[in-house]
Amino acid sequence: MAETTGTMAASSAISSRWGRGLRRCLAHPLLWPLLTLILLLAGNGLFNPGFLALQWRDGHLYGNLIDIAHRAAPLALVSLGMTLVIALRGLDISVGAVLAIAATVAAWTIGHVSNDGLLPLWLAIAAALAAGALCGLWNGWLVVGAGMQPIVATLILMVAGRGIAQSISGGQILTLYYAPYSFLGNGFVLGLPFSLFVVAAVFALLQLALRKTALGLFVRAIGHNPQAAHVAGVRARAITLGAYVFCGIAAALAGLLVSSNVNSADANNAGLLLELDAILAVALGGSLLGGGRFSLAGSLLGALIIQALTTTIYAIGVPPQVNLAVKAVLVFAVMLLQSPLCRGQLRALLRLRAERRA
Template identity: 55%
Template sequence: MKNKLKRINDTTLFWPFMVLLLLLLINAFLTKGFFSIEWKDGRFSGILVDILNRSTYIGIIAIGLTLVISTGGIDISVGSVVAISGAIAAYLIGGELILQGDQQVLVTRTPMGVAITAALLSALILGMWNGFLVSRLRIQPIVATLILMVAGRGIAQLVTNGQIITIYYKPYYFIGNGTFLGIPFSLYILLAVLILVILATRKTALGLFFESIGVNRTASRYSGIQEQRIVFWSYAFCAFCAGVSGLLVSSNVKSADGNNAGDLFELDAILAVVIGGTSLNGGKFNLAGSILGAVIIQTLTTTIYSIGVPPQVNLVIKSIVVFLVSMLQSENFRALFRFGRKSFQMRGAL
C-alpha cells in the first residue's frame, strides 16, 4: 500500500490535480453557487462552465507550446499571433451595418470561411517564420520568437488601424460563444486538437522524436532523426494553435483589439505547460497535464476575482502557486525532504 501511494505521489499529474482540488474546495466555501450548473436558453451555464470555456484559449496554445518545449525550445510570440489572427478575421469579415430603406443590412468584406482560412494561414506562416529562425538559422528560440512578439503586436495594430474592430456578423459568434448539445463549442475544438496531437505523438514514433530532440538534438540528428524539420513544424503548429485561440477570443468578445488581445497569453501558456509537468529543458512531455495546467490557471484567476482580491495581485498569487506546484513536482525537491526525514530519524536513533 505504501509503495502504491508513493507511485501515485510520483506521477506527473498528482500535484497539479491536488492544487486544482484545493482551489475547488476554497471556492466551495467562499464563492456562492460555484458548483451550481443550470440549463438556461438551451445551454449549460454556471461558473464551472465559464472556467472550462475560458480555459480553452490557453489550453489550445498550451498544446502547441508543449511540443515546442519538448524539443528544448520556447515560443513567447503566441500572444501576438492571437492578436494578429483575431484582427485578420475581424477585418476580412467586416460586419458593416448599412441602411437599406428602413432596415439595417449587414455587409461583410469576405465570406466567413475565407476570413477564418486567411487568419489561420497567416498564423501558420508566422509560425514557419519562427521555425525557420530557430531550426535553420540556429537563433536562440527566446530571441527568435521575441522578434515576432514585438513586431506581431505592431502588425495586429496595423491591421486594425489602431482601433477596436467590432464584429457584427452573428454566425462568427458561434466559434467562441456557440454551444453544441448545451456544451460550449470551444471545448469541442480543444478536444479535437488534443486528440489529434495525442494520436500523432503517442500512436506513432513522432512523440519519441520530439523527446529525443529535447534530450540531445545533436545525437538525434546523427541517429537519423530529421530534427530541423521537426523543430520547424513544431513552431508552425504552435502558431497555428495560437491562431485558433485568436479566433475563439475575437468571437467571444465580438471584436478584435490589436493592442490587448492575447496580452500575457504566452506567459499563461508557458505556466500551464510547466504546471502540467513538462520540463523547460525539453524531453518528456505531458499534453493532458498542459490542459490541466490551463484549467488551474483559469480557476485561480476566477477565484481571485470571486473572493474580492484586487486584480493587481493576480500575477503575484499566480506566480506563487506556479512556484509551489513546480517545487512539488521536482524530484530533487521531494528527495531533499526524504533525505531530511531520514537524517532526523538517524539522529533520533543515536
C-alpha cells in the same frame, strides 16, 4: 496452522499490491495538477455554496465550472502548442502577439467581405490560421535555419507582432457584427460551449499523432538529447520547425475564440501576457521546461488551474493586479521544484528528518 499461514501470505500479497498501487498513484505526473485543481474548486465551493452548482437552462448547461472551462479554452489551445515546443527544448514567447495578429486578420477579412452566407466565416478562419502558420514558420526558421536561441528568435515577433496587428487594423479596435463568427466563441453544441469541442478536437488529434505514430518518440528523443537524435537519423530540424508552425496555428485558433467571444479584435490588448500563462500552464502540468518529458493532459489541467485561480481571486474580492503577483509566485515555485539541485536538497532534508525520528 497451514490455513493461518495461507491467510497471512494472502494478506501480505494484498498489502504489497496496495502499496505498489499507492506508490504508482503518487508517482503519476497528473496527480498533483489534478489535486491542485480539485482543491481550488473545493475551496471555492466551501466559501461559496453555489459555486459548484450546474443548471440546465434553455438547452444549455450553465455554472461556474462551465465558465472556467470556457474561459480557459484559448489558454488551453496555446498551451498545447507551447507543450510541443517546450518538449523540443524550445520556447515561444510570441504567442500573445500571434493571437492578436490572427484575431485582427479574421476581423479584417470579415469586414471586407459581404456578410452573406458562410463564405466570410471560412475565409476568416482560413486567413487567421494561415497568418498563425506563417508566424510559426518565421519563428521556426529563426531557430532552426538561423540558429538563434528560441527566446531571442520569438522575442522579435513578440515585439513586432502587435505593431503588425495594429497596421492591419489601422490602429483601431475592429468590431464585428456577424453571427456565424460569433458562434465560435459564444455558441453551444449539445449544451456545452463550442470552444470546448475545439480544444477537445485539437487535443485528440495531437494525442493521436504523438501516441499512435513515431512522432512522440522522436519528440522525446530530441528533447532529451538533440545531438544523439540527429545521429540516430531523427529529422530534428523538420520536427522542430513543424512544432513552431503548430504553435502558431494553435495561437491563431485561440485568437479566433477570443475575438469571436467579444465580437471585436483589439490588436493592442488581445492575448496580452498570454505567453506567461501558457508557459506556467505547461510547467504546472508536469512538463519539464528543459525538454524531453511532457504531458498534453497536464497542460490542459494547468490551463484550468490558472483560470480557476483567476476566478478565485476575483471571487474573494482581491484586486485584479494581485493576480499577476500570484502567477509570478507560482512560476518561482514551479521553477524551484523543477531544479535538480532543489529537489536533491529537499530529498536530503526529508531523509535527514526521517533518520532523526528513527
